[in-house]
Amino acid sequence: MIDAAAFTDIRNYIKRRVGYVRYKVGSTYIRTEINDVEITANGVVRVEAVINSSPVTITRVELYNNNGDLWAHQDISITISQGQTGILYWFDFTVEEG
Numbered sequence: 351m352i353d354a355a356a357f358t359d360i361r362n363y364i365k366r367r368v369g370y371v372r373y374k375v376g377s378t379y380i381r382t383e384i385n386d387v388e389i390t391a392n393g394v395v396r397v398e399a400v401i402n403s404s405p406v407t408i409t410r411v412e413l414y415n416n417n418g419d420l421w422a423h424q425d426i427s428i429t430i431s432q433g434q435t436g437i438l439y440w441f442d443f444t445v446e447e448g
Contacts, residue, residue: 352447357393360445364395369416371399371439375406395443402436405429413441 365387372379386398397413408430412423422441430437 357445361389361393361395361443364443364445365389367415368397368421369414369418371397371401372412372414373401373403373408373439374410374412375403375408379412393445395445396440397443398438398440400436401430401439403430404434404436405432408437411439 368384368387370381370383372381374380380403382399382401384397384399386396388396388398390396401408401411406429408426408428410423410425413421415421424441428437428439
């Protein structure tokens with residue numbers, strides 16, 4: 351059985367190690383900084399980044415750790431229209447015992 355202190359340590363490890371986000375427009379990857387990492391009241395580690403290119407269609411978002419290793423990605427299709435200031439994109443990590 352994993353105890354509460356271990357869950358806290360794992361969540362804090364994720365929070366400390368996230369580095370940056372990249373997103374893909376066409377065949378070009380654009381790096382953007384993470385604007386917030388929080389541990390929510392229900393224990394989810396949420397990593398947030400603002401993507402403020404316009405007008406574009408984003409087809410992939412990637413999360414890297416602070417060593418430059420790819421941690422997570424999602425293939426998407428999000429269009430930011432002319433006049434929009436951007437979007438808030440996030441990755442949620444739920445740590446559970448299985």
